[in-house]
Amino acid sequence: MSIAGVTDIRPTAPAAGRTEVGSSAKSGDFAAQFEAVLTDLGNTAQSADATSEGLVTGEVDIHEAMVAMEKADLALRVVGTVRTKVIDAYQQLLQASGG
Amino acid sequence: MTLLRTMDLTATGMSAQRTRMNVAAMNLANRSTTRTAEGGPYRRREVVLEAVPMEGSFSSALSGAMGKNDEPVGVRVATIQESTDDPTLVYDPGHPDADAAGYVAMPKVDSIAEMVDLMGAARAYEAGTSVLSTVKSMADQALRIGR
Amino acid sequence: MSDRRTLAVDSTPLAGLDRLSQHLRFLGERQGVLAGNLANIDTPGFRARDVDFSERFDRLVDGTGTHEQMSFETEAVTRDDEAPDADGNTVSLEAQIARMDENTLQFRSLAELLSRRIGLLRYAANDGRG
Numbered sequence: 001m002s003i004a005g006v007t008d009i010r011p012t013a014p015a016a017g018r019t020e021v022g023s024s025a026k027s028g029d030f031a032a033q034f035e036a037v038l039t040d041l042g043n044t045a046q047s048a049d050a051t052s053e054g055l056v057t058g059e060v061d062i063h064e065a066m067v068a069m070e071k072a073d074l075a076l077r078v079v080g081t082v083r084t085k086v087i088d089a090y091q092q093l094l095q096a097s098g099g
Numbered sequence: 100m101t102l103l104r105t106m107d108l109t110a111t112g113m114s115a116q117r118t119r120m121n122v123a124a125m126n127l128a129n130r131s132t133t134r135t136a137e138g139g140p141y142r143r144r145e146v147v148l149e150a151v152p153m154e155g156s157f158s159s160a161l162s163g164a165m166g167k168n169d170e171p172v173g174v175r176v177a178t179i180q181e182s183t184d185d186p187t188l189v190y191d192p193g194h195p196d197a198d199a200a201g202y203v204a205m206p207k208v209d210s211i212a213e214m215v216d217l218m219g220a221a222r223a224y225e226a227g228t229s230v231l232s233t234v235k236s237m238a239d240q241a242l243r244i245g246r
Numbered sequence: 247m248s249d250r251r252t253l254a255v256d257s258t259p260l261a262g263l264d265r266l267s268q269h270l271r272f273l274g275e276r277q278g279v280l281a282g283n284l285a286n287i288d289t290p291g292f293r294a295r296d297v298d299f300s301e302r303f304d305r306l307v308d309g310t311g312t313h314e315q316m317s318f319e320t321e322a323v324t325r326d327d328e329a330p331d332a333d334g335n336t337v338s339l340e341a342q343i344a345r346m347d348e349n350t351l352q353f354r355s356l357a358e359l360l361s362r363r364i365g366l367l368r369y370a371a372n373d374g375r376g
Binding site: 102115148149173227229243245 | 268274286290346347353354368
């Protein structure tokens, strides 16, 4: 049997602990990166909806639906965190410039 | 095929095995029956099984790997056949159904063979319950993903 | 008969989850095939089946840069447990139960791994807060 064992798992994406997102955009171009994240978020949310429907019709299995929902949840959290950071940074800037 | 559908599939196997057990029990109960409504001794019944595709199991992951004919298959009882074997003639002149020569036509039921079938069916049925519990444990684990 | 599908993994950090999800999907499907073998343990002429799975990770370099790609291949096979019996059936109860138990364990381990990876990503997504 040629089933790849669990030991075969290699990291194929940036490891957890780094908040790097949307690598399809050039790094350093924040606006583009953020946009990529938002697109991601939209896609994962759509995916989650589609798989939930699939669960009902029996096309999609439990594990796939769970992963789709967790991905949507994660994407949402990333957006929330980035938003918070941007606001914090902006506020710091205002304070620094004598606000 | 989803885990849920796999449970349905397993149930088809268990149903088929129950039928086999019932038929073996009926054969055993009638091993000495010399008079039936149709006339003549009891004729042994035999369960004929066939594989059937599970409906709605055209799963996307394997629909390429397995052609339509290779989908996971359940089982059903195609028919319960009546044996066409000649009855066994036993010399017993005292028997109410003995013929002029003193022979009685007895059902061709081998008790040992029927017991073996019965036990085999019971074992396969039990295996079905263990399959159900493995599938349930997979579903439980899947429901815990990310929690 | 085999089926191959590919998945680009350089798009998002969440793509690693897709890979594990594909593997889980395969294991779930395989359980169905094995259950089918057991259901047909007394079907005349039935030959035991299985599905094999292999993954390949490729790093491709082209004009637009380096791309990483996973591809998954599944192959449906006939895999007899024993020589055909009097009815032509090749399924062995013990062999199938063993395969199913192994498959179940793989599934559960992978699901657990997936859970933990999601937990770590969640921690990172919350910027270290919960």
